Amino acid sequence: MRTLQRGFAAYASVAALLLGTAVAAEVHAAPAPAEELAATAPAADGPEDFGASCHTVVDGSRVTAHCRNPYPRTDRIRLHVECDPWWDLDTDSAPVDVAPADHATVTARCWKQVRSAWVTHEPAADPAPPARRGT
Numbered sequence: 617m618r619t620l621q622r623g624f625a626a627y628a629s630v631a632a633l634l635l636g637t638a639v640a641a642e643v644h645a646a647p648a649p650a651e652e653l654a655a656t657a658p659a660a661d662g663p664e665d666f667g668a669s670c671h672t673v674v675d676g677s678r679v680t681a682h683c684r685n686p687y688p689r690t691d692r693i694r695l696h697v698e699c700d701p702w703w704d705l706d707t708d709s710a711p712v713d714v715a716p717a718d719h720a721t722v723t724a725r726c727w728k729q730v731r732s733a734w735v736t737h738e739p740a741a742d743p744a745p746p747a748r749r750g751t
Contacts, residue, residue: 665687666687666689666691666737666739667685667687667691667737668683668684668685668686668687668691668693668714668719668720668737669683669684669685669686670682670683670684670693670735672695672733672734672735674730674733677725677726677727677728677729677730678723678724678725679695679697679723679724679725679726679730679733680721680722680723681693681695681721681722681723681733681735682719682720682721683714683719683720683721683722683735684714684718684719685714685715685716685717685718685719686716686717687716688716689716689739689740690713690714690715690716690739690740691713691714691737691738691739691740692711692712692713692714692737692738692739692740693711693712693714693720693722693735693736693737694708694709694710694711694712694722694735694736695707695708695709695722695723695724695733695734695735696708696709696733696734696735696736697724697725697726697730697732697733698730698731698732698733699726699727699728699729699730699731700726700728700729700730700731701727701728701729704726704727704728707724707725707726709722709724711738713740722735
């Protein structure tokens with residue numbers, strides 16, 4: 617029994633030694649970090665990140681859109697619902713502004729079945745700065 621324990625201990629020691637050597641080689645092979653990283657602003661002519669991330673949930677004849685805006689610009693969203701029967705009126709919600717780091721929930725419904733639902737996005741107009749009063 618003692619020989620099995622000694623043999624296992626020897627194998628474990630060799631495995632630990634090899635693993636330590638491999639880790640040390642990885643550490644020595646890693647490139648040194650740069651002294652100073654240059655901070656660059658995104659290009660002004662490139663596309664800007666925009667648009668709330670939305671997902672729609674259809675429950676029978678009701679549709680709910682849950683939207684969250686992770687970007688620094690306000691997103692104006694609208695929920696559009698196309699109903700299945702020809703006589704059922706399709707609906708478009710009123711525009712809803714989703715501010716940066718905010719969320720919104722928009723609902724709509726059909727009388728019977730929902731054929732499709734989607735959300736459209738457009739940038740909201742930036743609010744005008746407050747008027748200055750003359751002194």
